[in-house]
Structure formats: C-alpha cells, structure tokens
Amino acid sequence: METLPLQDYNIYVGDFDQRLSDWLAEKVYSRLLIIVDQNTKMHCWPLLEPVVSAYQHSLIEIPAGEDHKHLETCQQIWQTMMEARADRRSLTIDLGGGVIGDMGGFCASTFKRGMDFVQMPTTLLSQVDASIGGKLGIDFMQVKNSIGVFRNPQAVYIDPRFLRTLSARELRSGFAEIIKHSLIADREQWEELRQISDLGKVDWPKLIVPSLRIKQRIVEIDPFERGLRKALNFGHTIGHAVEGHALETDAPLLHGEAIAVGMIAETYLSHRQLDLSAEALETITDFIRRIYEPVALDPATFPELLRLMSNDKKNESQAINFSLLPAAGSVEVNRTASPAEIVESLEYYNEIVAVGNRI
Ligand SMILES: NC(=O)c1ccc[n+]([C@@H]2O[C@H](COP(=O)([O-])OP(=O)(O)OC[C@H]3O[C@@H](n4cnc5c(N)ncnc54)[C@H](O)[C@@H]3O)[C@@H](O)[C@H]2O)c1
Known part of the structure; x- marks a missing residue:
C-alpha cells in the first residue's frame, strides 16, 4: 500500500x-x-x-x-x-x-x-x-x-x-481527468499517455498514483481555489456547460466525456490566445478524438451553453474564466474569452469530430 x-x-x-x-x-x-x-x-x-x-x-x-x-x-x-x-x-x-x-x-x-x-x-x-x-x-x-x-x-x-x-465507458470517462492532469502539469506523462491506443490494456494502478500526485500538489498549495487550483479547471468551463446541457436531454454524457469535448475546445482557445503551437493543437485534439465517441454539438444550443458557462462559480465579474495551455504540460489560469471566441472553439470542436450524435 x-x-x-x-x-x-x-x-x-x-x-x-x-x-x-x-x-x-x-x-x-x-x-x-x-x-x-x-x-x-x-x-x-x-x-x-x-x-x-x-x-x-x-x-x-x-x-x-x-x-x-x-x-x-x-x-x-x-x-x-x-x-x-x-x-x-x-x-x-x-x-x-x-x-x-x-x-x-x-x-x-x-x-x-x-x-x-x-x-x-x-x-x-x-x-x-x-x-x-x-x-x-x-x-x-x-x-x-x-x-x-x-x-x-x-x-x-x-x-x-x-x-x-467498472464498465469500459466509465473507465474512459475517468481517463479524461488523467489526460487533463498530464496536460496541465506533466509533459512526460502526457508523452507516455499519448502512446495509448487501447484502454483495455492499460495498467491503471500505474497511472493513478502520478495523476493523484499532480492533484495533491495543486490542492495543497491552493485548497480554496483562489489561484493555482483553477489550473484543474482546464476543459471544465466548456465541459461543465456541455455536461449540464446534455443532462437535460435523452442522451446525457458522462462527466469525463463532456470534459473531453471541453478539452478539445479549450485546447483550440489555448492555440488562439497563447503560444500553444498548431502541432500541439493537432496532437492533443487528435488523441482525445481517437479515445472518445464524437458528440457533435447543435449550434442552436450555443447560446444555452454560453449561459451555463457564465454561471460558472470560477468566473469573476462578468467574464467567463478559463485555464488554458501555453504548451502541453503547463497551464495559465485566469484567462478569459469572448462569446465569439467561445463559439469559434465550439465550431472547431464540431469540425474536427465531423459526424456524430447531436445533443
Ligand atoms: N469534488 C471534485 O473535486 C470532483 C472532481 C471531478 C468530478 N467530480 C464529480 O464526480 C461526479 C462523477 O463521478 P463518476 O464519474 O465517478 O460518476 P458516478 O459517481 O455517477 O459513478 C458512475 C457509475 O458507476 C457506477 N459504479 C461506481 N463504482 C462502480 C464499480 N466499482 N463497479 C461498477 N459500477 C460502479 C455508479 O453506480 C454509477 O452508475 C460528477 O458529479 C462530478 O461533478 C467532483
């Protein structure tokens, strides 16, 4: 133990x-x-x-x-x-x-x-x-x-x-948070993870401990989410809105499935706003897309998603708050994006998953 x-x-x-x-x-x-x-x-x-x-x-x-x-x-x-x-x-x-x-x-x-x-x-x-x-x-x-x-x-x-x-679907959902931890804090673990092609063959205990250590380190420094802890929010501003909306439909998503959508859209925002390279954008989004079922978002729901995002607890004043990636393995908190930029990131998500179920 x-x-x-x-x-x-x-x-x-x-x-x-x-x-x-x-x-x-x-x-x-x-x-x-x-x-x-x-x-x-x-x-x-x-x-x-x-x-x-x-x-x-x-x-x-x-x-x-x-x-x-x-x-x-x-x-x-x-x-x-x-x-x-x-x-x-x-x-x-x-x-x-x-x-x-x-x-x-x-x-x-x-x-x-x-x-x-x-x-x-x-x-x-x-x-x-x-x-x-x-x-x-x-x-x-x-x-x-x-x-x-x-x-x-x-x-x-x-x-x-x-x-x-645990079902394969639930394992895949949990894997989203392991991906997130590596993307915000551990480039080496990310390089290892992205070699994974079959979740059925993963030795989970080996992945759990390093992932836990990342969260442990962050919550110890900032237990009440005043600063650094917001790093854990990568993928979650958009992901939570997608999850909240899907919950009201007849095709609810699991938490990690919604976070996978959020991570793709927010990686796009990272590329637009920070120095995340086009190559990193492609590598990250391609890996996530290979692991998760595509869920095309209906553009008619974008205003509702924006409304849900503006209710997020992590916002300060009226702006919608994001934690974005300047590079794989590091994160910048307290970034904001305009509604137009957020819609663009959702459109990017739709483009790269191309087909799939609409929520
Ligand atoms: N507090 C936090 O910091 C934090 C962080 C991330 C997520 N969350 C929350 O976690 C929730 C999602 O958690 P989850 O993905 O574990 O979902 P869940 O708790 O709904 O569990 C998923 C399903 O798996 C079943 N299940 C649980 N253990 C099982 C097992 N060993 N074998 C077979 N079936 C099993 C459950 O009955 C359930 O049907 C969300 O509400 C999210 O907001 C909280």
Whole structure:
C-alpha cells in the first residue's frame, strides 16, 4: 500500500482492508453510515462489509447517477442518518463514484454541523480526481456543483480492485481527468499517455498514483481555489456547460466525456490566445478524438451553453474564466474569452469530430 500524505489527511492506494480495520479500531466512532448506490452495493460493498461488520453500521442506498445528485437525495440521506440516530461522533463512508463522494461528503459535513467522513472512491474518475481536494456538493437549477462546501475527509482509500467491475465507458470517462492532469502539469506523462491506443490494456494502478500526485500538489498549495487550483479547471468551463446541457436531454454524457469535448475546445482557445503551437493543437485534439465517441454539438444550443458557462462559480465579474495551455504540460489560469471566441472553439470542436450524435 502506498501512502500519499496531505496536510490533514492521508490518501492510501492499495488493498484497504488492514489499514481501514486498524484505523477504525483506533478512532472509536459511535456508528458507521455507509453510502452506496445499487451498483456499488452489488460490486463494492462485499469487499467492505467484512471490515465494518464488527461495528454498528447502517447502509444508506441512493439511486445511481448524476441526475440524482440533488437536494432530494440529500434529504433521503439526512433522513436515514436521523433515523439511524447518527451524531457528530459517527462516521460516513462514501463508497462510490464522484456522485456519492461529492454528495455523501456534503451530507456528512452539514448533518448536525458536521461529522467525519471517509472517501472510498470506486470509479477511475473519483480515484484520480473527485475524492481528493475537499470539494463537496450537489447540482442545483441545472448548474453543476452549485451548492456545496470545502471540507476534507479523514482519509481516502483508493483500492484499484474496485475498478474490475467498472464498465469500459466509465473507465474512459475517468481517463479524461488523467489526460487533463498530464496536460496541465506533466509533459512526460502526457508523452507516455499519448502512446495509448487501447484502454483495455492499460495498467491503471500505474497511472493513478502520478495523476493523484499532480492533484495533491495543486490542492495543497491552493485548497480554496483562489489561484493555482483553477489550473484543474482546464476543459471544465466548456465541459461543465456541455455536461449540464446534455443532462437535460435523452442522451446525457458522462462527466469525463463532456470534459473531453471541453478539452478539445479549450485546447483550440489555448492555440488562439497563447503560444500553444498548431502541432500541439493537432496532437492533443487528435488523441482525445481517437479515445472518445464524437458528440457533435447543435449550434442552436450555443447560446444555452454560453449561459451555463457564465454561471460558472470560477468566473469573476462578468467574464467567463478559463485555464488554458501555453504548451502541453503547463497551464495559465485566469484567462478569459469572448462569446465569439467561445463559439469559434465550439465550431472547431464540431469540425474536427465531423459526424456524430447531436445533443
Ligand atoms: N469534488 C471534485 O473535486 C470532483 C472532481 C471531478 C468530478 N467530480 C464529480 O464526480 C461526479 C462523477 O463521478 P463518476 O464519474 O465517478 O460518476 P458516478 O459517481 O455517477 O459513478 C458512475 C457509475 O458507476 C457506477 N459504479 C461506481 N463504482 C462502480 C464499480 N466499482 N463497479 C461498477 N459500477 C460502479 C455508479 O453506480 C454509477 O452508475 C460528477 O458529479 C462530478 O461533478 C467532483
């Protein structure tokens, strides 16, 4: 097991059983509340149950998926916590992907003004990204993660065994954040990644740790997103808008799929606004296009996408804020782009994917 220490908690990578068992024995919580959805109950709970069965515990099962990451599901979680007589000395274990991590952590942080929680991410996306950095929250009025708090877990247990039951589509979605980490901070890792042609043959544990280290380094320097942390937003200004819009259609996109769209469009903006070379633009967009299904954007939706972008929490005054790439492996935060430039980047995206489903 590898340990990555952060200022006030540790990330453990590897089989969690012994480490969690020792930790629980040390801590003495009044009750454990384990949040699962139907998939993590079936595939992941059997690994965790033997470790927690010696303690008073309740399982809180919520419906799976982003379209349940809202207030109503929080009410269900808080109600079950209340019925289980949870108190501030209880511990929540978020056993699931980014939706459970963000929402479960948010519910634990607000229930009776806050109880401890542990992240146990079970998707690739949550293992390399969502479970660390302390951002918790839910979607509200179609705006992603618009209600939430910053609060750190007691620990994060990243166990690659969970990935065995994850679908190829979910793995591909998580891979988007690994691509992003390398593009903003690690040219060498990017050069290695871009040799990948078949995600089915990837040794995931080998990619997870370096990717985690990039996020760890950034969130430690800037835990509340006042500056450097905005670097992690590369691909997300446009990606979040595309994701938010797609959520309202009958063809919702996974988070990483929307971020892949955003990364292509924002790489184009990087080329237009910074020194990113035409060659780098082509290499990056070509790699992303090879990995992800094309999703052509209907130009009639561009005004709606712009509206969603202007609601992004990271904006300051009226301008839409971007983190862009001067070169592969480095990033510049607090860039802005005009609506016309953003539309041009969406048109570029449409051109390079050429055909595909419209959202
Ligand atoms: N807090 C942050 O810093 C941060 C960063 C990035 C993304 N996010 C959030 O993360 C969310 C997306 O997370 P996600 O991609 O993990 O989606 P998710 O949580 O919806 O999980 C995806 C699907 O996989 C299933 N699943 C989970 N683990 C499984 C396993 N081991 N085997 C089989 N099925 C499994 C889930 O039930 C779900 O159906 C978004 O809401 C996004 O906003 C947060």
